[in-house]
């Protein structure tokens with residue numbers, strides 16, 4: 001199929017970017033969205049132009065590196081998949097596809113479609129340690145945990161840190177990501193000792209990075225490739241309220 | 253890094269500000285529901301309605317003196333509204349700073365109109381509150397010209413004999429309905445009381461309030477227009 005692409009091109013963090021139009025012919029419906037961009041880049045290189053920079057690594061939906069605003073929807077029109085797992089059969093011959101980077105103050109653009117998501121890493125760092133002894137494998141049945149709790153913790157841990165939640169949020173809020181990361185430990189016995197400190201520290205880090213606040217609109221959950229639930233945001237809210245009454249968060 | 257801890261951290265974090273909005277919002281939801289119910293008493297006639305308004309002043313007797321509990325309630329409402337607005341404004345500014353430039357193309361996947369435009373609805377409600385006080389509490393000349401202090405029945409009937417008053421009032425009721433529809437559900441989520449299990453029930457509660465409260469408020473002006481409530 002033949003496509004019209006409108007791609008955000010920006011030389012570096014300082015420069016003014018703009019949308020540039022490209023025509024791309026003979027795109028196979030079997031291609032993934034990133035393979036389609038590869039095809040575009042090959043064409044650009046043949047024509048002596050700079051290829052479009054975009055992030056990717058695993059290309060199988062697990063690393064969280066790829067992230068594109070595709071026709072106004074984070075990771076494109078198909079629910080619960082990353083851009084690398086989106087296939088061109090979801091588009092039609094003659095379609096115009098607008099491709100933009102995540103837009104958030106906390107995610108500055110590095111080049112073209114690549115943004116700097118280290119703000120997420122700093123939120124994780126702010127969470128600090130958990131009190132488990134490392135070095136030897138723990139005895140498998142030492143710490144009992146209910147199957148339902150383990151499953152729920154696993155659902156939260158499925159977050160791949162792609163940033164689509166921030167990108168889709170009208171407030172550019174990082175609540176879904178932060179809540180997923182806080183919850184997967186808050187639901188485990190191993191996460192209990194520092195649970196409330198962690199809630200305070202992560203929420204403070206999240207605000208400091210320049211993300212917006214959450215107004216419970218729910219776009220994050222709708223675009224999340226891992227279908228992280230808003231319930232985890234309620235859980236983080238609950239933990240933060242409790243932490244405020246406990247005076248938690250003093251740990252450095 | 254040192255961070256604020258304890259309850260004083262609430263006004264300093266985005267989540268804490270939302271908690272303040274949820275609690276102050278709840279106080280106002282309680283007030284508007286009660287106020288709507290009280291207004292309906294106008295259908296029972298001037299004597300009954302004026303006695304009700306006067307009765308509000310002796311609420312809490314004999315512990316509170318005449319009008320004292322009402323005064324406390326007003327203080328709580330004013331303080332709540334100011335806190336609610338303060339949090340809304342600071343969070344709106346935080347959100348505004350969080351996106352340096354808008355997308356050329358952005359689509360909503362599932363967001364409700366009520367959730368996307370909650371801030372505009374809030375602004376409309378704020379101006380309505382001021383207008384409403386000028387109209388029926390203070391009787392500011394030009395806004396309600398036939399105002400008689402201590403005779404709310406007269407003031408309502410005369411107040412709604414003007415077209416613009418009815419338009420303002422109904423526009424505000426639409427804003428209130430939308431605000432309640434998202435706000436009530438959001439309040440549960442913000443306070444950590446929501447989950448997938450109960451979410452549809454909470455949505456239903458929000459919907460019920462968003463329908464019943466504005467409809468209740470819509471009745472007295474309509475009754476004036478239709479001549480059911482007259483001097």
Ligand code: HEM
Nearest residue numbers: 215273274277280281340371374375377378435438439442
């Ligand atoms: C008058 C000026 C007002 C402004 C500027 C305003 C603004 C806002 C905003 C921006 C939100 C945020 C929604 C969210 O974050 O999800 C909100 C929430 C809310 N508002 Fe208002 N509002 C106002 C008045 C009212 C009134 C009169 C009521 C009572 C009916 C009310 C009840 C609520 C509730 C219950 C919430 C939910 C809090 C939460 O999200 O946890 N607000 N308001």
Ligand code: SF4
Nearest residue numbers: 159160162163165224
């Ligand atoms: S919560 Fe979902 S959308 Fe947000 S970073 Fe994690 S995987 Fe991506």
Ligand code: FES
Nearest residue numbers: 059063064066084
């Ligand atoms: S490239 Fe790894 S998730 Fe898309």
